[in-house]
Amino acid sequence: MNGIKVTTVENKKDLEAFIRLPWKIYAGNPAWVPPLVGDLKKMLDPAKNPFFKHARARYFLAWRNGEAVGRISAHVDDNHNAFHGERCGFFGFFDCIDDQIVASALFDSAKGWIKTQGMDTMRGPFNFTTNDTAGLLIDAFDSSPVIEMTYNPPYYPKLLESWGLAKAMDLFAYYFDVKKMNHERLAMLGRRVERKGIRFRNMDIRKFEDDVKKFKEIYNQAWAKNWGFIPMTEFEMEHMAKSFKAIVDPDFLIFAFDGDRPVGALWALPDYNLVIKKLNGRMGPMEMLIFLLLKRRIRHARVMTAGVVNDYRQRGIEAGLVARVFENGVKKGYTSGELSWVLADNVMMNRLAEAVGARVYKTYRVYEAKV
Numbered sequence: 001m002n003g004i005k006v007t008t009v010e011n012k013k014d015l016e017a018f019i020r021l022p023w024k025i026y027a028g029n030p031a032w033v034p035p036l037v038g039d040l041k042k043m044l045d046p047a048k049n050p051f052f053k054h055a056r057a058r059y060f061l062a063w064r065n066g067e068a069v070g071r072i073s074a075h076v077d078d079n080h081n082a083f084h085g086e087r088c089g090f091f092g093f094f095d096c097i098d099d100q101i102v103a104s105a106l107f108d109s110a111k112g113w114i115k116t117q118g119m120d121t122m123r124g125p126f127n128f129t130t131n132d133t134a135g136l137l138i139d140a141f142d143s144s145p146v147i148e149m150t151y152n153p154p155y156y157p158k159l160l161e162s163w164g165l166a167k168a169m170d171l172f173a174y175y176f177d178v179k180k181m182n183h184e185r186l187a188m189l190g191r192r193v194e195r196k197g198i199r200f201r202n203m204d205i206r207k208f209e210d211d212v213k214k215f216k217e218i219y220n221q222a223w224a225k226n227w228g229f230i231p232m233t234e235f236e237m238e239h240m241a242k243s244f245k246a247i248v249d250p251d252f253l254i255f256a257f258d259g260d261r262p263v264g265a266l267w268a269l270p271d272y273n274l275v276i277k278k279l280n281g282r283m284g285p286m287e288m289l290i291f292l293l294l295k296r297r298i299r300h301a302r303v304m305t306a307g308v309v310n311d312y313r314q315r316g317i318e319a320g321l322v323a324r325v326f327e328n329g330v331k332k333g334y335t336s337g338e339l340s341w342v343l344a345d346n347v348m349m350n351r352l353a354e355a356v357g358a359r360v361y362k363t364y365r366v367y368e369a370k371v
Contacts, residue, residue: 001007006109009059025095033273050125054079060109061172070096074110076117089114103159115371123368130228135171135364146271146302146338165367173340173362174353181357190323200324212241214262222307251285251328264308266321270299292330300318301337
């Protein structure tokens with residue numbers, strides 16, 4: 001026997017081992033950003049994460065000689081399968097020592113559970129959906145992830161591919177240096193669309209709930225035809241809004257309107273990972289004080305989402321949204337940022353990013369296999 005035992009997470013002790021495993025895998029890796037343990041516990045808890053109103057999951061741990069050496073989740077999202085007409089299960093939260101036997105045992109376990117759920121495909125990594133963190137980093141391993149992006153060691157792609165997983169889709173992360181951006185072109189594009197009657201405004205924090213509803217309306221329309229997209233439910237949007245309310249910057253959430261109709265939105269965040277990296281997974285009173293003090297120094301941002309409803313595309317509104325957020329960022333002293341992630345087949349967004357001077361500097365890959 002190979003000495004590997006795979007078990008399911010059944011109690012608090014198991015869950016603690018599942019959550020804490022990355023501290024072993026990434027020990028000594030300066031690029032890794034430890035997740036906030038409290039947030040991760042809530043995410044994995046079916047009683048606290050609205051994802052589980054339409055989904056189910058199992059968490060697996062691989063053991064060798066009584067020591068945890070790998071982990072993986074397997075889940076089925078009924079909303080995804082209904083929306084896309086698929087029978088697809090997903091894996092996520094994959095972490096493993098550099099050992100193919102361990103990795104294969106984990107993938108076999110995830111595959112086996114997904115198959116018992118009546119699925120015919122396994123896809124991932126997704127933690128849990130495209131509305132969360134997604135993809136396996138396949139390059140730029142010396143660079144830390146920005147807020148709400150994934151990271152993994154260089155040996156992970158081989159572990160997945162050697163087991164039999166193949167590329168389903170690539171996700172691009174673009175880097176931009178404010179000094180090297182084509183500001184004149186951006187400003188020109190922004191003015192052009194405003195002359196057509198499109199109005200832009202920042203989020204109104206005094207009307208937070210109303211603007212969250214507008215964002216959900218735009219989001220579920222604008223991304224509906226994107227690969228892997230799953231509409232956010234009311235519960236999920238409320239949950240996300242509650243999670244981000246304390247850290248959202250109104251200057252970084254931009255809306256586009258035609259009259260009173262919201263037709264586009266862009267959401268960016270300061271790269272809080274630059275501070276979270278120093279907290280080692282904790283967010284107690286002392287860590288909160290450190291966070292509040294150090295977040296003022298952040299000069300790097302992530303453009304997380306940008307989209308326009310279908311019947312308003314190809315009018316330059318996307319460029320207008322980007323122009324507005326860049327203008328706001330420059331005023332606040334930001335010097336660089338990341339646009340992520342962008343689907344490899346999203347021709348419009350890839351062209352826009354390149355046109356304003358951004359460049360692909362990281363690629364994340366989603367894999368799949370038949371079960």
